Amino acid sequence: METSTVQSFSPDPLALQAEEEDELTVEDIPLELEKTLRYLSIIIYSIAFLLGTTGNGLVIWIAGFKMKRTVNTVWFLNLAIADFIFTFFLPLSITYTALGFNWPFGTLLCKLNSTIAFLNLFASVFLLTVISADRCVSVVRPVWAQNHRTPRLASAIALSIWLAAFILCSPYLAFRDTIRDNENNVTHCYNNYAFSNDFDDLEVVALRSMRHQVMISVRFLFGFLLPFGLILVFYSLMALKLRRSHLSWSSRPFKVMAFVVAAFFLCWFPYHILSVLEVVMHHWDNKELKSAVLIGSPLATSLAFFNSCLNPFLYVFLGRDFKESLRRSILSAFETAFSEEQGKNTYSLGSPRSVSDQESQFT
Known part of the structure; x- marks a missing residue:
């Protein structure tokens, strides 16, 4: 039975082992x-x-109310909102884990907690992809970007991203459910992919397994593989254009964004790898692999969760040199991190050159 196996070691709504359907028990570790x-x-x-609620709340306050509205502030504001909402709900997962994976908050919050977790994943990765595309356009077509990049357009794109993210995470509103384990006197928050608590019927088990694999595949494809591939393409195009123009990456806002993208994918990579291994486990019965997934899941999930509190610190420490950031206000550091490159000496080698001066070399 699912709830008497890996559920007792499930750390949170994102945990891989919370979704595992095979008979792997905590006695295996x-x-x-x-x-x-x-x-x-x-x-x-x-x-x-x-750190996440404090740091992202500060970013929301500064980018939303203290800084001039620009394309960059729209991007970073939405990233901060996604992380803030997610970290705000973390006490639910903390309580669930502290109580030995006993969910006391009811079915509605069980559904909402998981949905918000994946809303953060999809919204963040889509925003990072769009930001990378925006950076690429600014380098490849600087004059076009200067004429067409507007905060209004960025806001419309951000709204579309939130809509797409909600559509992709909405199945968890349906699948997430609670079940009472009377034997252990606990209530589990789990993925009821078959809309049934019958764990003996073969057809129900097959349906649950199929939907489980589909959910993991969609999450891996749209939450990691495609965005990561697109971002690599965008950065490769930028590198090619800058190399042909004998220019270098000297924009601090660009470096901030590069670190944010790298931090996101490094933090989420182990989680998605374990997700892929979950799919493999449906077709290959290997106890060692199951044990590796069970042990690695809480570590990978914790690393993924931790990403939601990193960005504000990257903005401060990379917005200015570290020592200078300690002397100056946080607002000043954020203004540097979020500043627009348009019309500035963004990419230079030797003598300074403006973005507009470079267009002939980028066409």
Whole structure:
């Protein structure tokens, strides 16, 4: 039965093992290791909550109310909103984990908590992809970008991103459910892919397995593989244009964005790899692989969650030199990180050149 297996070691709504359908129990790993991983998850979630709500709340306040509205502030504001909403709900996962994976908040919050987690994933990765495309256009077609890049257009694109992200995460509103485990006197928040608590009927089991694999595949494709591929293409095009023009990457806002993109994919990479291994486990019965997924899941999930509190610190520490950022106000550091490159000496080698001066070399 699903709820008596890996559910008892499920750290949160994103945890891979919370979705595992095979019979892998906590007896497959040492009890002390299970406790260590659970306590580690609680610590990391708590840090992510404290830093994420504070840091992203500060970004929202500064980018939304203290800075001039530009294309860049629209991008970073929406990134901060996605991370803030997610980290704001982290106490639910912290409580769930601390109670030994007993969900006391009811079915509605079970559905909402998981949906928000994946809304953050899709909204963030789509925003990073669009920001990379925006950077690419600014380098390849600087004059066109200067004439057409407007905060209004950026806001419309951001709204479309939120809509697309909600569509992709909406199945969790349907599939996420609670079930009572009377034997252990706990309530589990889990993915009821078959809309049935019958774990013995072969047709129900097959339906659950099929939908589980589809959900993982869609999440991996749209939440990692396609965005990562597109971002690589955009950065390659920028590198090619700059190399042909004998220019270098000297824009601080560009470097900030590069670090934000790198941090996101590094933090989410282990999670998505374990997701792929989950699909493999449906077709290959291997106890060692199952144990690796079970042990690695809380670590990978914790790393993914931690990404939601990193960006504000990247903005501050990369917005200006580290020592200077300690002396100057946070607002000043954010203004540097979010500044527009248009019309400035953004990319230079030797003598300074403006973006508009470079268009002939970029065509």
